[in-house]
Amino acid sequence: MKKLIISALLSWSLAGWYATAANRVAFDAEAVLPSTEQPVDVSFQAVTWRHDTLIASGMGGGIFASSDNGISWRQLPAPPDSDTLQFRDNQLLNNDRLVLMSAGEGVSSGVFISDDFGLSWRRVATGNSETTFYDCFYMLDEQQGWLYGDADEQGLFVLHTGDGALSWQRMALPLAAQPGEGGFASSGTCLNSLSAEPGVIIGTGNGANSRLIVNRQGQWRAIESPISGGEAGGIFSVQSTPDTIYVSGGSLKHAEHPAQMWRYAVSQQRWHALPQLPMKGAVYGSALLSTASGLSIWVSNPQGVWYLPAEANSWQQVSRSNIWSLACKDRVGCVGVGKNGTIERYLPKA
Helix, strand or coil: CCCCCEEECCCCCHHHHHHHHCCCCCEEEEEEECCCCCCCCCCEEEEEEECCEEEEEEHHHCEEEECCCCCCCEECCCCCCCCCCEEEEEEECCCCCEEEEEECEHHHCEEEEECCCCCCCEEEEECCCCCCEEEEEEECCCCCEEEEEEEECCEEEEEEECCCCCCCEECCCCCCCCCCCECCCCCCCCEEECCCCCEEEEECECCCEEEEEEEECCEEEEEEEEEECCCCEEEEEEEEECCEEEEEEEECCCCCCECEEEEEECCCCEEEECCCCCCECECCEEEEEEECCEEEEEEEECCEEEEECCCCCCCEEEECCCEEEEEEECCCEEEEEEHHHCEEEEEECC
């Protein structure tokens, strides 16, 4: 692989920082679930946002929906016999088709679809060997979608659908897999869309090096990441804007080390460091939020939730809850979900 070109942007102009600090948006955390009125016996591992609707999913076949931007939630019927499954990724399409992905070894990995908000389900994909392990997926639109899983003896594991998630086919990538290379099913964000053009980005881990795998206009490319790989280490979550890809992760094996986040400037083809994260181990989930003062970057793990305001040089903690996955809606705020049925909203302070 080509040697990394890393440009560490560890400082910002103090004059610019003080000039914009007064205009930055600060956030408050608001716990929605669990509550004494609606206890939830599920640990959430994924949350997604479409228009005013949020879908949260996780262990024990738990699926919850909100149609009012996260204020109130209701439980949806789960696929039959799914009590032992972990729904680690989900997405509601614009045609109201709900797509769920379960993660686990072999047949514990699967894709399920419902066109009536859980009243009926179809299982449309199943792990076909003992080594199969689905990690995350993303539907680019109502028809096209991609799914990433741990590599096997055939190489990198990528599935594609072109018919609205009804059927999935394995793709032969022109890239070799590293021994042990795979992904992390921690938040449903190890695969995401490539902003501003048709394509996808995938973050990998567990190999000798973590990599960013990019499908841009049908062409596949692997970019070595500055986040260390190895056992239980690498990229956990990816996000993008038109010219920037954000990767975050770290190491579960070296939980005493700081978690990591970097940005890749697409036009420059260079990595740039972000301010050091205050969390340890690894980032589980990430999200981007556009506010009146610019783009803020959000990260979470069992230690809590932090965000980096636009043009700032330090992270702000907004929650100490065990949060695995985040979703944000521009000009509104963010929602985090996690262990013991926790759902929180992060809204601009009044």
